[in-house]
Amino acid sequence: MFGPEQGHFALALACVLALVQFVLPLWGAARRNGRMVALAPYLAVSQLIALAMSFACLVLSAVRDDFSVQNVAANSSIAKPLLYKITGVWGNHEGSVLLWTLILGLCGAAVSVFGRNLPDILRARVLAILGGVSAGFQLFCLLTSDPFERVFPAPMDGQGMNPLLQDPGLAFHPPILYTGYVGFAVPFAFAVAALIEGRVDAAWGRWVRPWAVAAWCFLTCGIALGSWWSYYVLGWGGYWFWDPVENASLIPWLTGTALVHSAIVVEKREGLKIWTVLLAIATFSFSLSGTFLVRSGILNSVHAFANDPARGVFILGLLALVIGGSLALFAWRAPSLTSGGLFSPISREGSLVLNNILLCSICAVVVTGTMYPPFMQLLFGRTISVGKPFFDSATIPLTLPLLLAMGVGTALPWKRAQLAKTFSHLYAATGVAAIGVVLCFWKLSGILPVACGILAIWVIAASVSDVLRRLGLGHTGVRGMIARARSLPRSSWGAALAHIGAGIVVLGLCGMSQAEHAIVEIHVGETRSLGGDDWTLLDVHDRIGPNYKAMRADIAIHHNGRLVTIMHPERRDFTTQNQTTTEVSIHTNLITDLYGVIGDRHGSGANTTYVLRLHRNPLAPWMWLGGLVMAIGGAFSLSDRRLRVGAPKRSSIRNMARA
Amino acid sequence: MNATRRGIITALPIVGAGVLGLGFWRILSGMRTGTFDPRAINNPQVGKPVPNFAIPGLPGLGDGFTDAELRAQTRPVLVNFFASWCIPCVQEMPGLRAISRDLPIWGVAYEDKPENASAFVKRDGTPYARVASDRHGRVAIDWGVTGVPESFLVMPGGRIVWHGSAALDPALFESEIRPHLARL
Structure with a gap:
């Protein structure tokens, strides 16, 4: 019942279902055919069931030591502990692609289940886009990276797994990281659906943000876990090597962080619409290109995947369809999106714009540093390598103003801020940062670590004082503060926690510079x-x-x-x-x-x-604990009642009327 | 912002992505034909005269050679570092035999027991006009060799004009080495 052939069949079935999920709802939405539109969630759930069946078959083959399956023979052995027989399924190229598609299937099903309050047409279009992406990667899996391929004669024992990978940290790192990467497919699908519809409004921002925040939490955890693994398993004493595979996860994290922030402006002020749509497309595009270009062997990495240029060509074609298609749609439809509320440069919106500019500049630096070697070699035939000195000297000066703005931003009101009043909120934080100056000059050496350390303390102090101010410190008694703490939106707690987490990470990095x-x-x-x-x-x-x-x-x-x-x-x-x-x-x-x-x-x-x-x-x-605190902050913000309930009734009724 | 400017700005992402995609496509096709190696390393010797060395021959395959003999050549010479323990070197042999009809190849056995290297060269017929043994890899260091097989094209007078770190075959010879010979 759960043999490799059944798994292969289930994968093929999922692929067909995904194709139907791509075509029917889009067509139905265009023709205003309610039945076809209503089909989308059912297709998404059936696709997930087929994928889960397929994945279960592969896991069972590995657990049963079925060495007639090429993938199991090449990566497993009888003596391997059971945990690693299971986790080893995604420790290789073919299995990890299957896991990737499984998570994409999960995302589709999640949109079907949790997106009940979305307008039917929008949900159908989102699911259709997810189905299209799914179908492409399932085809990739079936045609070039079949995990169920048999080998004859079957060997008596498998070749075993790289002992470096036999580690609990690495066993769970890929699923978490992939959930982060793939999770950004949902904001991407929302962006494409909005472009097809030709409309982005506050409600759209409110629907997109939880998906982006959820993906961002997983990506944050995944990156932290990967960095921790390299710290304690590789034994080099380092935690980040600016390797292309690491950069491939950092790039979407940077644009994803920008997206999480710019979507707030769409939600609250109907501003930055075009930019947010572009960020949603860019984040998923970077996730895709990162994960898959590494496997084509173009980027020279210490993380070895079996490199195969033929696979690379298929991937490149697929990326051209997904990324090229969405960007073409963007170029065509985005100019017609109207921009919303105006704001002065010194305001919450202004600080979020600054955050986006800085995050995207850091992202541009990382992209340049990662792409420079292959492109220099292609254009000029010279081989060079770009490493830590470049990345450090180019990213740290951009991080400093980002940290500074993080402290100020949450204290600013929407639309227009009065500088004097804002600064009066920041006296306490400035005081703490002044103590931080003494502490940093005493403990740290080097101008950049000292500057980063001071600003990290500033961020933490400003976030704490911001929460205390909202709780009414100095205006109400303890009881009043507890009452206010209950009514303070979870997303405010989440933002403060995430910012404190970022400060802790930066302090950890500063500490490590003194190792x-x-x-x-x-x-x-x-x-x-x-x-x-x-x-x-x-x-x-x-x-x-x-x-x-x-x-x-x-x-x-x-x-x-x-x-x-x-x-x-x-x-x-x-x-x-x-x-x-x-x-x-x-x-x-x-x-x-x-x-x-x-x-x-x-x-x-x-x-x-x-x-x-x-x-x-x-x-x-602190580097990893800070990452965890950031992710917990994101999770807190996800549990906000406003997000759970979804869009307020008024706007969903308005949307239904328009649909 | 007027409509044209908006149109141009929103078209920028796809243009950028297109340029990157085109680059990746060129790189991938280069990887398939062997003209692009993402793991290639610049050899600092290219453009310089051959370093000084004198190494002995292999048993039964004549004397070794020196940098002076290499400099005294009136025709270009391909210097090929190989080893009997290196699998790409085994794969490279038929290609080298084909190339040796157009261009003399001088082989250097890298970190290899002389008797093993000698047996390896003789097994299917030698492609080498002359062959010498760099038993401890000292000469290879001066040439900037990072692994085997690696090949260098040495012009009359002893200047190195080309370096490759992939197993050679006639197609690579035509695309990479032939243009240098044509320039003579």
Whole structure:
């Protein structure tokens, strides 16, 4: 019942359903045929059922060790733990494309279920666009990356999985990240539907924003999780490498963040309509291009996917249809969208525009840095690489005004602000930031880390003081503040939390800029000191794991003669894959990470020495905790009653009348 | 903002995306034909004279050669770094034999036991006019070799004019090397 052929059939069925979902509702909406329009949600749900069936078949093949399936034979083995047999399904190209389409199917079904208060015609068009994108990627999966392909004769055992990927952090990183990427398909579909309809209004902004916020939360978590994985699994002590695959996730995150903010202006003031539609299209386009161009092998990355130029051509054709089609529609229809409310430059809208300009400038920098090497080689035949020095020196100066504006923006009223009054709200935050100046000059070195640190403290202080001001601090008593806290919209809490999270991330980055490390070669019993701690190599012994042999060190760390911790970094030798991995040992007190790695063994007998890499990483955990706080802020904002209820009755009635 | 200006501005994204897409298409087609390698690295030796070296020959395949002999040539020479342990080098051999009809190829066995390298070269007929052994890869470092196979086109007088780090075949020879020969 759940064999690979059934999975293949279910995928083909889903593809047909997606094609029907693309054609019928669009046609029905154009001809005002109510029956065809009403079909859309049912098609979306049936497509999801077929996709889920298909995915279940692939997971079952992996769990049952069915090595007659090429994909399982190439990526799994009998000795692999069950968890990684399941998560390994999306650890390779074919399986991850299937997961990608499954999540897209989920998005479609979610729009069908949660979008009941949308006008029927709009919902049908949104679902049709999602169906079209789905159909394209299911065709890609079926024609060029079939995960169900059989191999004959079936091998006795599979080739196993890269031991680096056998890690819980990486097991759940792809689904979360893909949910972020794919989630932006919904705002994209809304944008295209609005272009077809030729109308963007406040209600549209209100419908789009929760989908964008949800996708943004997942993308934020996905990026943070990926960065955390590279920190504790790769053992290089780094957390972000400006690798094309990382940039591919950062680029849509930047435009997505801009989208989340500009949609507020559409919702509240009916402004920035054309721009918001473009951002919605751009964010999904970047998600698509990022995920798929990496796999075509154009971008030179440390993340190896099986590169195949033939696949690349199919992808490029698909991208041309999806992105080119939507941008052509944009060029044709967008000029007719009327812009709404006027506002002065110093206002909430003005600060949101500034936020968009800065985020998009950072995005442009990252896109340029990522695309520069292949295009230089194409045009001038010169190979170069663009790395950390470029990205750091180009993005940080743009981040500084962004942080400054983050603190001011939430304190500004809509339409027109009085500067004097706004600044009076910010006295407290300015005071805290002044303390921050002292703290940063004392603790940090380098002008950019100091500036970033001060502004991060400023953002956090301004967000906290903004919430306190809304609660009526100084005007009402404690009871009054609690009453106000209950009635303060969740989205305000969410915005404050997300901004505080961003501040925490930046503080973490500043801390990491002061990281110290040492590479030492020492005998057992020797001590080295790093950043005020004494690291003593107590012992090194061998250990046998389920599918590896390990060399395990015991390192004691003393601070001023007091034992802090004993850590056990390992070096694992995976014999079947002929690969060595380092098992980093990290001791954290949430302020500073002590990070130890064991390397090679040199010499023998009494003369044996070991290479150790010792890191002291201040504020490292804050980078990921801050990411989590940002995502929680987004989730808070999603739980806002105004968003859950959807559009107010008045505008939905008006829309129905127009439809 | 008047209608024309709006029209032009809203058309900008698709124009930008189109240019990028065209670039990607060129890159992908270059990758299929082998003229574009995203992992290629510039070789700093291109445009410079060959570095100084003197390396011994392989057993049963004559003497080695030196930079002086390479400089003294009156015809262009293709210098090819290879190894018996390198799979692309095995794939490259028939291509090299075809190219050797147009252009003399001098081989350098890179980090390879001389007897293994010798057996590898002799197995299906040697494409090399002369062949030498760089047992410990010292000469390869001076040439800026990052892996095998890599090839260099050396002009009379000893100037390096072209470098490639992909397995050669007649098609690549026609598109990449032939133009340099035509310029003589």
